[in-house]
Amino acid sequence: MDTYVCGRCGFVAFGQAPDICPVCGAPKSAFSLDNSAVKKPSDPENLSELEKKHIPVVNLVKKCGLVGPGCVDANIRIGEILHPSEAKHFITYIDVYLDRKFIARVHLTPENLNPAAGIHLRASSGKLLAMENCNLHGRWMTEVTI
Numbered sequence: 001m002d003t004y005v006c007g008r009c010g011f012v013a014f015g016q017a018p019d020i021c022p023v024c025g026a027p028k029s030a031f032s033l034d035n036s037a038v039k040k041p042s043d044p045e046n047l048s049e050l051e052k053k054h055i056p057v058v059n060l061v062k063k064c065g066l067v068g069p070g071c072v073d074a075n076i077r078i079g080e081i082l083h084p085s086e087a088k089h090f091i092t093y094i095d096v097y098l099d100r101k102f103i104a105r106v107h108l109t110p111e112n113l114n115p116a117a118g119i120h121l122r123a124s125s126g127k128l129l130a131m132e133n134c135n136l137h138g139r140w141m142t143e144v145t146i
């Protein structure tokens with residue numbers, strides 16, 4: 001599936017560029033086709049240490065105590081080996097998609113934050129995709145079935 005990147009905020013759209021960027025409001029003309037926008041592990045069965053530090057890990061909790069019945073928590077950490085969170089090297093954002101449609105961005109700073117986020121889904125099925133951006137090592141993603 002083609003990936004289009006917003007030149008203003010780095011948002012990645014799947015399939016086609018949107019009329020308006022759902023993150024920053026930039027017009028379609030700000031998007032460019034870039035099928036290498038998201039990094040992929042060279043051997044998914046044998047991840048390198050760098051890959052283990054960047055590929056998001058998604059933990060779904062199907063009974064949420066915060067919002068109530070039907071809420072699914074998606075807890076996302078970067079990554080299997082926790083990514084650094086320091087001024088020179090940190091995760092700038094985590095974007096979340098449902099069935100490859102954007103639903104949320106969590107902005108992160110290295111100050112007093114772990115490279116992780118939690119969101120509360122109203123959806124009870126579909127595919128959840130988490131994509132992170134590292135200021136040094138680019139975008140990486142994981143997709144799981146709810």
Ligand SMILES: [Fe+2]
Nearest residue numbers: 089134136137
């Ligand atoms: Fe990194």
